Amino acid sequence: MPDEEPQHRHILTFNFRQGRNKPRHDEAFARLWPRYGLDWEPDEGRIDFAKLFGRTAPVILEIGSGNGEAAAAMGDADRDRDLLAVEVYPQGIADLMDRAEARGLTNLRIYQGDALPLLWKGIAPGSLDEIRVYFPDPWPKKRHHKRRIIQAEHVTTMAGLLRPGGVLHCATDIADYAEQMLEVLTADAAYENTAEGYAPRPDHRPVTKFERRGVKADREIFDLIFTKR
Template identity: 90%
Template sequence: MPDEEPQHRHILTFNFRQGRNKPRHDEAFERLWPRFGVEWTPEDGRIDFAKLFGRTAPVILEIGSGNGEAAAAMCDADRDRDLLAVEVYPQGIADLMARADERGLDNLRIYQGDALPLLWNGIAPGSLDEIRVYFPDPWPKIRHHKRRIIRAEHVETMAGLLRPGGLLHCATDIADYAEQMLQVLTADEAYENTAEGFAPRPDRRPITKFERRGVKAGRDIFDLVFRRL
């Protein structure tokens, strides 16, 4: 049986802003969701990754895939591992599916919804090779910091889902959030930092349009790569 979700106080870690689908988004969903989409609810229990992807391979979880620019490129460059992307915005999901279809990717699946119930109930302990959290919602107001995805209780949950030696890779262009991430991850004894402080951007993480906008606006980019002990 899955863990009981009511034990968690469920605070949303994303600010849902409903946009309007363009015809290409609707077309992508109709055509590609049956191929890439994951239909899951907490009552379904833990996902069988071998069944989901049709093979046994290391699995990566990406929380917040945005428009899928990085996810599709990294999947294409790393076809020996499977990626489960989590995103709430249908326009971003449609773009990611279109990118995956163009590249002929078979190692990608997408769950539309809140990542936290999936972390609590949908993934078996020690079953992930890596977790990626790239440019999450920064919730800049102090009173909203409790909504940030990289918090002590959430990274503790993530640690339980990673195999020993698995990686948690975070990136942000918000300096105070980067410092909070570093403090939270350093304080969790389940992880070790792979760098002294912030890590250089790994070559495998492509620079996206979103990231280039941040640099153009004068913001520094911070990567954190921590290993599960």
């Protein structure tokens, strides 16, 4: 008898604030979504990355790509690996697609929606080379901390999707969230910290507009880089 699929408690980890598309956003979606978009539903099962990208290469998952500034720059600098970006806001996705087109990227695809069902049902175990979670929604009120994406259950799921030696790289400018990230990741035996505590910001992670805003507000930036044992 096959094992039953694990039951997950689905709590939204993002605070969806619907903005208004500008004409350029609508134009980008109409023109570029067929090239860069991934239309996937949970009942469709695991994504075939070789088919999606048209080649067999290591795959990176970025959860919450925002306006795509980091995703586009890192995808451009690392064309031997493929990048699946996840974002809920159409304006950010449109910006990322524009950036990708301007750079001539062929190693980028974008999923619009909640990352959790994708983690649970869309990605085969051991198929990811790296997972990036940069500046996720901090949910600052203590009663909302359960909505943060970096929770024990979620990082255990992520570990199962990484190959041995694969990387989970998180970054935040919220000190108490950084402490939670460090505590949760250190407690999970599937991971090994690459640093003593927080890691130096690696040169390959660009400083984005969002990060510069945090620095301007005198918030410290925390990077956490863990590998799958």
